[in-house]
Amino acid sequence: MSTGDKQVDIVRRRWMAASAAGAAAGLSGWSPSSLAQAQPGAKPMPAVASFKDADAMIVHSANGIETRRDAFGSSGITDVERLFLRNNLGAPNAAIVENPDAWKIEIDGVTSPASLTVGDLKRMGLDTVAMVLQCSGNGRGFFEHKASGSQWKVGAAGNVLWSGVPVRDVVAALGGVRQGMRYMTSTGGETLPPGVDAARIIVERSVPWTAMEEAILAWELNGAPLPLAHGGPLRVIIPGYYGVNNVKYVKRLAFTVDETQANIQKSGYRVRDIGKKGDPTQPSMWEMNLKSFVTSPSADGQKLRAGLLQVQGVAFSGGSPVRGVEVSVDGGKTWQTARFVGPHMGRHAWRQFVAQVNLPPGKYMITSRAIAADGSTQPEQRVENERGYAHNGWRDHALTVTVA
Amino acid sequence: MSTGDKQVDIVRRRWMAASAAGAAAGLSGWSPSSLAQAQPGAKPMPAVASFKDADAMIVHSANGIETRRDAFGSSGITDVERLFLRNNLGAPNAAIVENPDAWKIEIDGVTSPASLTVGDLKRMGLDTVAMVLQCSGNGRGFFEHKASGSQWKVGAAGNVLWSGVPVRDVVAALGGVRQGMRYMTSTGGETLPPGVDAARIIVERSVPWTAMEEAILAWELNGAPLPLAHGGPLRVIIPGYYGVNNVKYVKRLAFTVDETQANIQKSGYRVRDIGKKGDPTQPSMWEMNLKSFVTSPSADGQKLRAGLLQVQGVAFSGGSPVRGVEVSVDGGKTWQTARFVGPHMGRHAWRQFVAQVNLPPGKYMITSRAIAADGSTQPEQRVENERGYAHNGWRDHALTVTVA
Known part of the structure; x- marks a missing residue:
């Protein structure tokens, strides 16, 4: 500031x-x-x-x-x-x-x-x-x-x-x-x-x-x-x-x-490098980027019972609309396609998604990534910036849970 | 009863x-x-x-x-x-x-x-x-x-x-x-x-x-x-x-x-003639029929200012889905096609509709009727029945308003 x-x-x-x-x-x-x-x-x-x-x-x-x-x-x-x-x-x-x-x-x-x-x-x-x-x-x-x-x-x-x-x-x-x-x-x-x-x-x-x-x-x-x-x-x-x-x-x-x-x-709501002041030459916070996150499970360190689990979340975009979502339970090594749930309320709404997984006991890093109609994919990493705007990196949004 | x-x-x-x-x-x-x-x-x-x-x-x-x-x-x-x-x-x-x-x-x-x-x-x-x-x-x-x-x-x-x-x-x-x-x-x-x-x-x-x-x-x-x-x-x-x-x-x-x-x-939730008792041979209240009603204006006797008005309402059906809605401001003598508003949330949701009208001073009887995909139309009259079930007649649902 x-x-x-x-x-x-x-x-x-x-x-x-x-x-x-x-x-x-x-x-x-x-x-x-x-x-x-x-x-x-x-x-x-x-x-x-x-x-x-x-x-x-x-x-x-x-x-x-x-x-x-x-x-x-x-x-x-x-x-x-x-x-x-x-x-x-x-x-x-x-x-x-x-x-x-x-x-x-x-x-x-x-x-x-x-x-x-x-x-x-x-x-x-x-x-x-x-x-x-x-x-x-x-x-x-x-x-x-x-x-x-x-x-x-x-x-x-x-x-x-x-x-x-x-x-x-x-x-x-x-x-x-x-x-x-x-x-x-x-x-x-x-x-x-x-x-x-x-x-x-x-x-x-x-x-x-x-x-x-x-x-x-x-x-x-x-x-x-x-x-x-x-x-x-x-x-x-x-x-x-x-x-x-x-x-x-x-x-x-x-x-x-x-x-x-x-x-x-x-000067406010401008994306700039860390340490820089805001000015009108920098991008303004207008259109939202492509993003998704898991909402269930919902906490880091959550303990879950082994077996079937419905991994849920939401996906949205201010630009090219969301076409699909993938879910990973191993921190992004492998991905499975999620299914959309409920009514499609238009391109500016978010899509509720669910992926059914069957988890044996162990530790899991659960996250999601959205794919847009234009083929772009939600990135893994955040873009560092002074005010911490527009974070859509899937890695930071992941949750680590224990299944027993 | x-x-x-x-x-x-x-x-x-x-x-x-x-x-x-x-x-x-x-x-x-x-x-x-x-x-x-x-x-x-x-x-x-x-x-x-x-x-x-x-x-x-x-x-x-x-x-x-x-x-x-x-x-x-x-x-x-x-x-x-x-x-x-x-x-x-x-x-x-x-x-x-x-x-x-x-x-x-x-x-x-x-x-x-x-x-x-x-x-x-x-x-x-x-x-x-x-x-x-x-x-x-x-x-x-x-x-x-x-x-x-x-x-x-x-x-x-x-x-x-x-x-x-x-x-x-x-x-x-x-x-x-x-x-x-x-x-x-x-x-x-x-x-x-x-x-x-x-x-x-x-x-x-x-x-x-x-x-x-x-x-x-x-x-x-x-x-x-x-x-x-x-x-x-x-x-x-x-x-x-x-x-x-x-x-x-x-x-x-x-x-x-x-x-x-x-x-x-x-015996309950059975459609039968007035005065009759309920029994299992009569139709049970299962699937909903085709229905719509105006929600704005919203009261009989309402006084409105002359000029543009957005007549609004909802339309739904438990059977063949709603395909369209018509609005009348003259008690059903003439009808104009309404427009759907907002997201379509699936065939079991209702559709919000609106018809823009321009009303000079006078008295108006405002109502709506829904049309289903199979061509059926919301009826004018109610079907008389002992318990007053399933009313979808558009005439009783009309509102009389005064425009000045």
Whole structure:
């Protein structure tokens, strides 16, 4: 983390402690020592996420909550009570989800810019998409250079259903995108702390404007109104893109010539060598790479009974879609083809897979690798980078279990 | 309701009041008068369903809770907090879901009958299916002869994901179904009240044995362990069949020569003319018929603003799969083709549909009708029958709204 990032982080934390959400969550008294006294090793669930199933989650911080590897289930869809949570700033006041249809968004960079309410959007079109939501730093906990940020293992990802209006329907109703625009830039509605340059902390992200073809402005998650914690009343959903691009409480969607100058875009979420600072010449965390991981067995060192076993997991990609998955029980020496289970919910959803194995007593290193339609294969090794982004190496994701 | 049925109902209610579940739910003090004092028109959520979203539900009784028509959303999957609930007997003690893998089921009518735990089943195979769960009496509230039972309108139905082991995998591991068996008979694990002939009240259902091809023994619902209210630790899931056949807390699955002699099979859930008693010669509530209904707009008498409107709903069938849906805003005089929205989750799931209409001020009667792959069409009228089963007539499901 750069010195600048650190300062912002300190400001942010102070702000959170003073904000309503922070106070409600008891964050003002939240320090490592008080936690240790309360419950060794476990942090309290923040108020904004009080509806989460605590037994299924790992709380890294008030803004970073991970799904336990043994809590993904086999249904293909991640229950919202078990979906990871990552916020770059504290959530706005909960009052904004009391009358969600009244939330306003500015649409700009189109022929006829407009201010629309969610109520207006609901009359303009409808689509539903099953999509993997994954934090850029998912897998950061496997890096060895202590990359700063939440030490996610596999659980900063989930597959969920979003409903809303296609961005292309809104754009069409407003006369189309203006000539020369190259980016779609979304601005979050978080309340910014006073006395800080907005560009340093505002959640504003730009993606190539063509992403609008599949993007939706969503007000619903898994069949229920989008909760505040996950960006309600309105969130921009960009299928195939890392979580940070799916801006919450979206208050402005603009087609722009340039990327936003906000730090979260300019220097944040950039892939660079270890020790380097972030800058706009480096790749931005946009499309997700090809990835899979085993969810059952679910823990290193697990002890299992000999015999038949259903090795399960999930596979997904933001680019060329997943065509197949292979499973290994010997640390990658040999592989067997896994079978997909359950409905295929579209190319942006993850596929649930299972491989039946028959294990005599012994020690096994169990892992999976995904194969994409274009023939590319999930790599063995992670790509080292400063912030521990985009980890899809199958070796670090392996589990070693004992069968007796 | 026959006199026999009524007696059983009285016994059942007394038993529920005395049982742990009943006491925990405060059912012993639950009478129309006390309810009226507490909250006019609203009944309390029973303890077993305390996790339900009260704002999304209509509580008919402690064993009958309906999803509000405006609470289905557009995501295709019904959130478990919004899924209807119907129990024929009170749920067993909640202790049975504390260690779900220990639950035992007897498998009989196979070459090698066996007693298996859920832990054993989890090692034997895996499948996930998206399936409409619908009460036989869904739509009963539209009948005019006051059919006995919960007065469901549209909300005793939901589309959810079930994970478990395919019954055919279990059967194959036990040497196959014995010669001459014609039914698959499932027995529920409810605790029966003392002093009553078990056959009168036990939840035991038989379906044609070929239904085993798609059936699963499920321990997971929408990505989380199956809750007690919905049949956890283990429920038999028979895709395409009405809810009652999907026996909860299943403790025995047997292939049998004859249908069970339990009342719930012999005389209950039989379609017969008004005034007739149930008997085994009448059709049993097995495969669901072709059905659709509008979910948005969502109320009779709703007032809407003139202009564009997205008419939404769901369509499903237990037989020939849904091929298309048509929407009418003039009470069936003219129809327009609706569009499917979101992922297609398989033939047993429902399809979310939407039709964009542009309505000038006036009064509209909005409804939908589904068309199946075999060319059959959802009928206009209900089929009158004593218990108000299987209502799929599109006229009763229509909503009259005012646009200004």
